Amino acid sequence: xxxxxxxxxxxxxxxxxxxxxxxxxxxxxxxxxxxxxxxxxxxxxxxxxxxxxxxxxxxxxxxxxxxxxxxxxxxxxxxxxxxxxxxxxxxxxxxxxxxxxxxxxxxxxxxxxxxxxxxxxxxxxxxxxxxxxxxxxxxxxxxxxxxxxxxxxxxxxxxxxxxxxxxxxxxxxxxxxxxxxxxxxxxxxxxxxxxxxxxxxxxxxxxxxxxxxxxxxxxxxxxxxxxxxxxxxxxx
Amino acid sequence: xxxxxxxxxxxxxxxxxxxxxxxxxxxxxxxxxxxxxxxxxxxxxxxxxxxxxxxxxxxxxxxxxxxxxxxxxxxxxxxxxxxxxxxxxxxxxxxxxxxxxxxxxxxxxxxxxxxxxxxxxxxxxxxxxxxxxxxxxxxxxxxxxxxxxxxxxxxxxxxxxxxxxxxxxxxxxxxxxxxxxxxxxxxxxxxxxxxxxxxxxxxxxxxxxxxxxxxxxxxxxxxxxxxxxxxxxxxx
DNA sequence: GCGCAAAGTCACAAAAACGTCACCCGACTG
DNA sequence: CAGTCGGGTGACGTTTTTGTGACTTTGCGC
Numbered sequence: 001x002x003x004x005x006x007x008x009x010x011x012x013x014x015x016x017x018x019x020x021x022x023x024x025x026x027x028x029x030x031x032x033x034x035x036x037x038x039x040x041x042x043x044x045x046x047x048x049x050x051x052x053x054x055x056x057x058x059x060x061x062x063x064x065x066x067x068x069x070x071x072x073x074x075x076x077x078x079x080x081x082x083x084x085x086x087x088x089x090x091x092x093x094x095x096x097x098x099x100x101x102x103x104x105x106x107x108x109x110x111x112x113x114x115x116x117x118x119x120x121x122x123x124x125x126x127x128x129x130x131x132x133x134x135x136x137x138x139x140x141x142x143x144x145x146x147x148x149x150x151x152x153x154x155x156x157x158x159x160x161x162x163x164x165x166x167x168x169x170x171x172x173x174x175x176x177x178x179x180x181x182x183x184x185x186x187x188x189x190x191x192x193x194x195x196x197x198x199x200x201x202x203x204x205x206x207x208x209x210x211x212x213x214x215x216x217x218x219x220x221x222x223x224x225x226x227x228x229x230x231x232x233x234x235x236x
Numbered sequence: 237x238x239x240x241x242x243x244x245x246x247x248x249x250x251x252x253x254x255x256x257x258x259x260x261x262x263x264x265x266x267x268x269x270x271x272x273x274x275x276x277x278x279x280x281x282x283x284x285x286x287x288x289x290x291x292x293x294x295x296x297x298x299x300x301x302x303x304x305x306x307x308x309x310x311x312x313x314x315x316x317x318x319x320x321x322x323x324x325x326x327x328x329x330x331x332x333x334x335x336x337x338x339x340x341x342x343x344x345x346x347x348x349x350x351x352x353x354x355x356x357x358x359x360x361x362x363x364x365x366x367x368x369x370x371x372x373x374x375x376x377x378x379x380x381x382x383x384x385x386x387x388x389x390x391x392x393x394x395x396x397x398x399x400x401x402x403x404x405x406x407x408x409x410x411x412x413x414x415x416x417x418x419x420x421x422x423x424x425x426x427x428x429x430x431x432x433x434x435x436x437x438x439x440x441x442x443x444x445x446x447x448x449x450x451x452x453x454x455x456x457x458x459x460x461x462x463x464x465x466x467x468x469x470x471x472x
Numbered sequence: 473g474c475g476c477a478a479a480g481t482c483a484c485a486a487a488a489a490c491g492t493c494a495c496c497c498g499a500c501t502g
Numbered sequence: 503c504a505g506t507c508g509g510g511t512g513a514c515g516t517t518t519t520t521g522t523g524a525c526t527t528t529g530c531g532c
Contacts (some may be wrong), residue, residue, distance in 0.1 A: 075266075084352070104266070105351075106350060106351055106352045107350035107351070107352060107353075108350070114431065116431050116433075117431045120419075120422075120431050123419055124350075124352070124353075124419070124423060125350075125352055127419065127420075148414050148415065149413045149414055149415060149466065149468070150415040150460045150463050150466065151413075162461070162462075163461060163462035163463070
């Protein structure tokens with residue numbers, strides 16, 4: 001929702017060679033991705049049915065059903081139609097690449113590949129698959145926040161915010177006039193899986209206000225005692 | 237999660253290799269676009285005359301009339317002047333890129349490309365309708381960059397840039413006041429299937445700044461902590 | 473005014489992000 | 503084949519950001 005740092009995703013690796021399988025899995029995990037493994041296309045389809053991954057790494061050469069066929073089936077099913085697929089193909093198999101992509105794969109990586117290359121491809125695919133964030137600038141009460149330019153203007157004057165304060169303000173502005181508990185803010189701004197103290201929110205609110213103070217717009221960020229915080233253009 | 241709003245459009249694919257042609261067509265159709273095909277520039281011009289497409293995918297290497305010439309002709313005719321063109325160029329053909337843009341293309345995608353990449357570009361081009369012609373010299377904040385002459389002037393003084401720094405600056409200037417992550421910059425400036433460390437971007441930003449420093453214009457290249465880099469003429 | 477809970481403030485240490493540098497490597501040149 | 507140039511990388515220093523605990527202030531019912 002908020003554009004930020006690394007993306008972590010649940011990734012299904014379909015690869016019959018245990019050594020490669022393990023290698024890939026280790027690397028992905030090290031970079032914060034959730035990894036599940038399948039040793040065959042049939043196994044993969046079963047797993048995908050059970051739980052939709054964010055991305056599928058699909059080896060071209062598989063015992064039994066080929067990667068190509070697997071990709072086709074995934075593309076045929078409306079439920080799995082949109083899951084990004086990256087194919088692992090042998091080097092130089094030009095034909096494979098073409099038919100692989102034709103069958104619905106989103107990208108390909110030729111073996112042997114470096115972990116870095118694989119990660120880069122994954123990142124690229126995940127990033128592009130993500131819908132263009134609410135790219136439009138938010139404006140209220142003399143404050144203007146532009147997510148694309150990553151910039152905040154208070155009465156025309158640039159305001160310097162740290163990443164977290166920026167996200168916090170963005171969230172508050174896009175959900176203004178509504179009270180958000182610290183818990184909610186932690187979920188929305190910090191992320192669901194991050195554990196930090198609730199008091200931390202106070203501090204960042206404080207920093208946000210401090211940054212807005214020179215323009216006098218710090219009053220837009222309001223405290224609702226016993227409930228949380230709210231962004232509001234006065235009287236509402 | 238991965239389903240953004242997509243626009244569908246009628247797209248003309250000009251590509252002489254049947255395999256690639258089919259690959260592109262299949263993928264575009266899957267994403268709801270209407271696709272018509274042309275195997276040569278002459279054929280393309282004929283079809284365009286008959287029915288104006290929303291977008292043209294134009295291969296650089298074509299038998300007979302080249303993609304370059306084709307683009308020029310389209311741009312010369314007032315009726316077809318505004319139809320967006322995306323050129324498909326071979327990897328690393330630096331010259332192609334420049335003359336391609338010079339001839340009036342709106343964007344280019346280097347082969348080999350991934351469908352996702354292509355779709356992303358298409359969406360981008362369609363979304364912004366017709367962007368500022370990237371063929372012309374860009375000028376902002378006292379900096380002037382001429383892609384054709386491959387030349388940069390800072391307050392009239394020539395600036396010496398390496399190829400990479402040049403492309404980097406070009407990209408930043410043509411997408412100014414917008415934050416680009418290192419990932420994005422690697423994709424856009426280095427190329428789709430090039431794998432280098434993210435830190436490399438830092439270094440080239442540094443070199444770019446160093447080259448601009450004598451003129452004091454290095455402040456145009458700004459760091460946005462936690463997000464990436466931005467070219468901006470202050471306060472915008 | 474009193475007491476208590478909630479919120480504000482502050483300083484600090486750890487971590488993350490960035491800037492910078494020197495070096496290596498491959499390509500190209502003469 | 504030596505020399506040069508541009509580009510990529512790892513290492514290291516610096517700056518910014520961030521979470522936290524300790525402490526103070528504020529608000530509110532009684």
